[in-house]
Amino acid sequence: MFNWYQRYAEAILSVLPAKRLLALDALRGLTITAMILVNNPGSWSHVYSPLLHAQWHGWTVTDLIFPFFIVIVGMSLQLSLQRQNNSGNIAVIKYAAVRSIKLFALGLFLALFYYNFRDPAYNYIEQKLLTLRWLGVLQRIGLVYFFTVLIVLYCGTRGRIGWLIGLCALYLAGMLYLPYQDAQGNQFRGLLEFGNSFAAWLDHVVLGASHVYYRSATPFAFDPEGLWSTLPAISSCLAGVLMAQYLQSERTLVQKIRGLLLFGVVAVWLAELWHMGLPINKSLWTPSFVLLSSGYCAIALAVCLWLCDVKRWRLWSAPFVVFGANAILFFMFAGVAARILMMISVGDTSLHGWLFSTVYQPLFGDYNGSLAFALSFLLLSYLLMHWCYKRGYIFKV
Structure with missing residues (x-):
């Protein structure tokens, strides 16, 4: 399993320019991944508190995501x-x-x-x-x-x-x-x-x-x-x-x-x-x-610099490089896909609500099911982003 992932990650990282700052690409990918994760729970009524914004004054880990992107x-x-x-x-x-x-x-x-x-x-x-x-x-x-x-x-x-x-x-x-x-x-x-x-x-x-x-x-x-x-x-x-x-x-x-x-x-x-x-x-x-x-x-x-450039542990960063390379496309796709899931009707609810209540909630429970839905959304998004990355399609504005 590790050998497969090693070959997969090396193939992703090998196309990066030699002088590219991998640590920054990895951090960008981590940030946009976290942003999409917290934006797409199975149910807003069942979200672990670190994945929610602070109610007003104060902060949670989620509050750091958008400013990270601005700094990047x-x-x-x-x-x-x-x-x-x-x-x-x-x-x-x-x-x-x-x-x-x-x-x-x-x-x-x-x-x-x-x-x-x-x-x-x-x-x-x-x-x-x-x-x-x-x-x-x-x-x-x-x-x-x-x-x-x-x-x-x-x-x-x-x-x-x-x-x-x-x-x-x-x-x-x-x-x-x-x-x-x-x-x-x-x-x-x-x-x-x-x-x-x-x-x-x-x-x-x-x-x-x-x-x-x-x-x-x-x-x-x-x-x-x-x-x-x-x-x-x-x-x-x-x-x-x-x-x-x-x-x-x-x-x-x-x-x-x-x-x-x-x-x-x-x-x-x-x-x-x-x-x-x-x-x-x-x-x-x-x-x-x-x-x-x-x-x-x-x-x-x-x-990220210590991991990637001092310890030379780079393989972990490959999926985040894929997400980070197409950060705006990833954000747009996630926004459109999430809205489509809400617009499609299944009975008296949306496709989003139906998937959570009939698949994820019975299998994993309330909070874990909501998180599992968000992780599934990320996985499906990754398949598309990887397809774009592999073909060299980078959406730039």
């Missing part, structure tokens, strides 16, 4: 811009703008890709098109990517650090000191509550209560990938840029790993201390959350 975007950006340094800034900006628009459009497509066939009174135009959620995961990646490109092109290391800190400071100043009011004229300032913060007010006023994720939040509907929290999300991406710069330095590999570990441990420690004054909160993307998630991402990257 920053690392990849720095490495790719080094290869494009002869293209000129205007050409790079145009390329980044097109990529950002495509990512934003793909996010809107996923938001619109649903129809409730089980409800004869369902009105797609009123209940989906006219209540389109403007922002989301892919939209945030697109916005963060574009503005990070601008900063990286026109600022050196000190400027990038300055922007990272400055964006967090600007965000925090708005959250703590800018006044806002609800429809009844009640004045607020400095709140970090669910549905009551400057970020929530801005989403409610600019995007509209019908076009955000938390539409029933009071007094302000808001989006966890909202407008104001995009500022510290750019800081997360800049943290990835700086990590990639550090990896490009003249230090030895062991020194780089030690440096990443030191930064990661100190960042997590400081974030947890800061949590007592400024809560760690993913939905608000607070600066303490930026520090925590960037620190853990640095630790994870250090571990």
Whole structure:
């Protein structure tokens, strides 16, 4: 069995360019795999707590997944811009703008890709098109990517650090000191509550209560990938840029790993201390959350570097390389497939609900059955991603 897997993994890794940073590919694959795993349980009523987001302040392992991806975007950006340094800034900006628009459009497509066939009174135009959620995961990646490109092109290391800190400071100043009011004229300032913060007010006023994720939040509907929290999300991406710069330095590999570990441990420690004054909160993307998630991402990257490039234990990474190579295609496929499972009717329920209640729940129980459903979804996704990888089809935006 091991010999088969060894041959299989070596075949996957052999097509990677010699100078490719395998640790980063593996971390990207691990991150997108975790993202799809937590997004597709058999039943949201039966999910182990580490696979759920924190209810509000605080964090779980699941809360680290999306910021990991944002940090990795920053690392990849720095490495790719080094290869494009002869293209000129205007050409790079145009390329980044097109990529950002495509990512934003793909996010809107996923938001619109649903129809409730089980409800004869369902009105797609009123209940989906006219209540389109403007922002989301892919939209945030697109916005963060574009503005990070601008900063990286026109600022050196000190400027990038300055922007990272400055964006967090600007965000925090708005959250703590800018006044806002609800429809009844009640004045607020400095709140970090669910549905009551400057970020929530801005989403409610600019995007509209019908076009955000938390539409029933009071007094302000808001989006966890909202407008104001995009500022510290750019800081997360800049943290990835700086990590990639550090990896490009003249230090030895062991020194780089030690440096990443030191930064990661100190960042997590400081974030947890800061949590007592400024809560760690993913939905608000607070600066303490930026520090925590960037620190853990640095630790994870250090571990991957140690495994792949120091110990030379590389075979484990092969499946994650497959997922990571087509991360956007994987995300899009998972989103479309999950929606199709919900749209297809089986009796008075969906195909998703029928599969869980008649196959996975009887076989494995409530929580294990829900997890087994998510793992099965991953396995089927892997078969498609492997087919694409084997044929050299990489979906790029």
